[in-house]
Amino acid sequence: MAEIDGVRLVDSLQKLRSFGANGTGVVRPTFSAIDMEARAWLRAQMRDAGLDAVVDGAGNVFGKSPNPGPTLVIGSHSDTQPNGGWLDGAMGVMYGIEIARALLADPSTAHLAIDAVAWSDEEATYTSCLGSRSFVGELDDKALADTNAEGETVSDAIARVGLSDVPQVRFDSGRHIGYLEAHIEQGPHLEESDLLIGAVTSIVGIRGFEITFTGEQNHAGTTPMHRRKDAGVAMFEFATRAAKRIASVAGPKTVWTFGDARLEPGAPSIIPGVARLVLQFRDADDAILESIAGVVQELAAEMNNEQGVVISAPPGRSPILPTHMDEGLRTHIERAAESRVPGKWVAMPSAAGHDPMVLSNHLPCAMLFIPSIGGVSHDFSEDSLTPDIVLGCQVLADAAASILSEAQP
Numbered sequence: 001m002a003e004i005d006g007v008r009l010v011d012s013l014q015k016l017r018s019f020g021a022n023g024t025g026v027v028r029p030t031f032s033a034i035d036m037e038a039r040a041w042l043r044a045q046m047r048d049a050g051l052d053a054v055v056d057g058a059g060n061v062f063g064k065s066p067n068p069g070p071t072l073v074i075g076s077h078s079d080t081q082p083n084g085g086w087l088d089g090a091m092g093v094m095y096g097i098e099i100a101r102a103l104l105a106d107p108s109t110a111h112l113a114i115d116a117v118a119w120s121d122e123e124a125t126y127t128s129c130l131g132s133r134s135f136v137g138e139l140d141d142k143a144l145a146d147t148n149a150e151g152e153t154v155s156d157a158i159a160r161v162g163l164s165d166v167p168q169v170r171f172d173s174g175r176h177i178g179y180l181e182a183h184i185e186q187g188p189h190l191e192e193s194d195l196l197i198g199a200v201t202s203i204v205g206i207r208g209f210e211i212t213f214t215g216e217q218n219h220a221g222t223t224p225m226h227r228r229k230d231a232g233v234a235m236f237e238f239a240t241r242a243a244k245r246i247a248s249v250a251g252p253k254t255v256w257t258f259g260d261a262r263l264e265p266g267a268p269s270i271i272p273g274v275a276r277l278v279l280q281f282r283d284a285d286d287a288i289l290e291s292i293a294g295v296v297q298e299l300a301a302e303m304n305n306e307q308g309v310v311i312s313a314p315p316g317r318s319p320i321l322p323t324h325m326d327e328g329l330r331t332h333i334e335r336a337a338e339s340r341v342p343g344k345w346v347a348m349p350s351a352a353g354h355d356p357m358v359l360s361n362h363l364p365c366a367m368l369f370i371p372s373i374g375g376v377s378h379d380f381s382e383d384s385l386t387p388d389i390v391l392g393c394q395v396l397a398d399a400a401a402s403i404l405s406e407a408q409p
């Protein structure tokens, strides 16, 4: 069985960390100068691993195996959040390269084909999952017109970094049989349960509402209480009741957040005429999301016109459906985990979004999680234990070898 080189893996991760290092964290937003330097370095790493590597027209670094036959794509994204951690994305990218190296170096697996990838802009500096959308041919004009915080469009950024005339690497249905991605969990579940590997079952769906309460703005001193149509009071009451009702239909892993609440005009001596509340909820089960949507709409209808305040509750953000990982591929990850660390793994949903949300519509996907210390991510303090990082790569390498061996003609 092919053994990965844990020292080489961790050294290469530390090297990638140095591109944009900021204390213990990393600042490497997509298409920044440092991001492009990191991509050039990743291309060199892939070439050194024996892959035919390019930075493509969407900024993806893609390393193609010289081997023919059924091929797995393995990787993640190499861009970071504005104040990102050093492992988010980066770890999965270096796993792909290390697994390609390890399988090529072992005579029993040297004939198997691994394509390594570092996607661009998963973190939506410009537009979410830019690289994976390009790979599956879903990058439309609307996405290319999306901008970063400075107002630069995707198209302009691609031109600025000199990739306008470079072709985009595309998914090859005759070659690619699946996509594997390892990631830090970014939550506390594995650590709290004293487990080492998560085999991801699905990525949660996301829905939301933007609820508006329209009352009557008036003087906070002269308006008697019985004559008020206070949009703020209605909003607070709604939020309190909604939280109870959502809890009554939620599943054990459902999360919901009132992430924004505003009173207009928002002054001490004015009764708010309008209040706005933003609700977002996530679960891997679309039926649960549907139930939550139902109770929220029911409550809005029930409370409408109570004390003269009109409530409208249209859906907010465009909903994201739960994404299901491929069960066949997942079984290989579970078997590999059971073999390396019996009883120390679990099948679990992902509460964060990842590139397989895009890719899984075109090819079977599977994901593996390793524990995050303290469940912290999207922060400079994000970290994982070195033995956990090494173990995750070995388990994914075992799974990849087993998937490809089974798929040989």
Ligand SMILES: [Zn+2]
Residues within 6 Å of the ligand: 077, 088, 089, 122, 183
């Ligand atoms: Zn990530």
